[in-house]
Amino acid sequence: MKRNNLFKSTSFLRVVLLLSLFVILLIGGFTYRHISNLTNSEEIVVKTYNVNLELEHIVSYLRDAESAHRNYIVTKDRFYVNTYLNAKEKVNRAFLKLEDLVGLNSNQQKNLTVLNKLTDSLYNNFSKTNAFVTDNTTNTETFKTLFFEEKIIMDSIRRQSNAMFDLENKLLNEKQNEYQSDLRFTPLFFYLVLLATLVLIIMAYNKISNDLKKIKAKNDQLLIFEESTNQSEIIGKHGNWVWHIDSNKFIYSDNLYRLLGEEPQSFEANFDNFLKFVHPEDVDKLAEDLDNMIDAEELPFVNYRIVQKNGSIKHLKAYAKSFYSADGQKRLLGNTSDITDEIESFLELEERNLELERNNKELSAFNYAASHDLQEPLRKIQTFISRLEEKESDKFSDPGHQYLDRIKSASARMRLLIDDLLQFSRTNKPDKEFVSADLNELFENAKQDIVEIILEKKAQITSDTLPRAKVIVFQMQQLFLNLLSNSLKYCKKETVPIIEINYSKVKANDDPLLSKAPKSFYHKITFSDNGIGFDQKYAGKIFDLFNRLHNKQEYSGTGIGLSICKKIIDNHQGFIFAKGEINIGSVFTVYLPE
């Protein structure tokens, strides 16, 4: 867009320049013509003047000759004969000049010939009358006729001369008129052309000054951009470079030098100088990558290490893209980043992850082994207690019986804890396989596991039809079992437990509890009971391991069951929430991704 404007502006200026050149040439041509017209006109005037002058000379010489001849007739002095003969020579010279001046004008040539003949006939007449003078017969009629003819010829000469004079003046006027009409419009034309040129020049000036302003603004922007690029290179720890492939010249940005641990532009930018910094193990690979760059249009990231002069090793990552200048020269624009921090923190993270994984594994193994190995001595204690009870109970005193009962219930509780812990650690194991399962079936299985308690408490359990879902089968069954057991365990005494299971499919956006859910749709399953409930302020803590809201004399929980539920739901990328009201009941809501 902007480039287009600039392009337009250049072509505009070019047009203005061409027009101006054309105008100047035009003006030059016209001026030349004008001046040459003026010169011609002046020449013609001079010529006309000369023609008139010579004609007057001729007429005057002839007049002198005539008067000399008369004087001869009167005085018979030969001196006068010489005088008019001399005049003839002068007349002849004037004729020669006139012939030159008249040039190719045929009318004047004819006139001149006529004048010449008249002159000749005048001198003939002189000769004829001279004979009468010599014979002294001037009183004769013939002489008088001849003498009178002389006057007539002289008059003709004057007329002829005047005619030539008039013709010459007429020619002069014609020519002058001709030039005049040519020249009349020239000043106006000049003026108009000059005006147009001025307008063009002013427009060009305007355009140029506008363009200059724009270029200046662009330059300012460019400066700002350059500065911000510098800043971002320093902050982002990257530098850029340009490789003019045809001339094999490099340009490195300031920060590229800094990445190498050098002062900006402190050495000549070329590949050999750069290679001095590259880690010896990476030199070959980088050189090869660079060779590939010459042909490729775009290159994947190239990773290599450099060694700064102070010995510290940095990891760099480079990326390049080819770029053609307006004249078709291939250049490679590259960007090199210092990714040392990234790599170091990645390695650290990886290390920590491994450690965490190791710790988790150890913990899980420890948990499993501990609860597993604890079972054995406990089982024996319990078996021995049952032996004692069976075989030796009649030997016990009353307190002895009491102690035995206490031991029994304590060890029973220990067994419960161990079983739950074992269950908890098992939900940690990695061999989780998601399969599509009918949740109704899993729910029935869970119910079957505790059918005795259900019958004993006469609990009423109603359930909506549940969907199929991709789940870890034994874990989902465990979840149902734990939630059911929980409701049965915390039922109100002397009240029939009622447990309701409801199902609906929900959109994550529509459910306030799912505001942070990553999936769009969820299966929502709620377990509502009419049990003793709990204070809502414990709703968050209820899923914590070993967290109990009731003392163990009243209710025999271990504080693990709901933690297992939470863990199972976590494994399924779902959510579980608890809502309670004391003496009204509890609602557990489970969301499973569809």
Add this chain to the structure above:
Amino acid sequence: MQTDYIHIILADDDEDDILFFTDAFDELKINTKVNTFKDGEELMDYLNDDQSRMPNVLFLDLNMPKKTGIECLKEIKASHKMSEIAIAIYSTSASEEDIEKTFVLGANIYIKKPGDFKKLKKLLSEVVSINWQYHTNGLNKDNFLLSL
């Protein structure tokens, strides 16, 4: 040589468990003869001996020194002579892994050692009264673990 008692062998390294086991059979008053071995090697030595009488039911603990229950099970199932012995796994753990593994290897029933002597007696009397032929035909992973 046909005899009128049921020959039972228990392989278990735990003396307490051996005591419970033998006591239980004593009290059960079933006509049984119980032999016990303290590790897998002792057991296999006995079974490999041509003179030995093969048991009707072998109770096999999994966690034993020298030779584990799993190793014994593999050897027994590989031997033609012993393949007819009904094998009851008798273990503290009832982990999915162990149950799965022993089922695949061909054990006939899996008993988790109970924490109550009465229950133990009940389990053992159940096991010795099983018609193995019938039981084995209908055996699957769900009824493999014996529960009362």
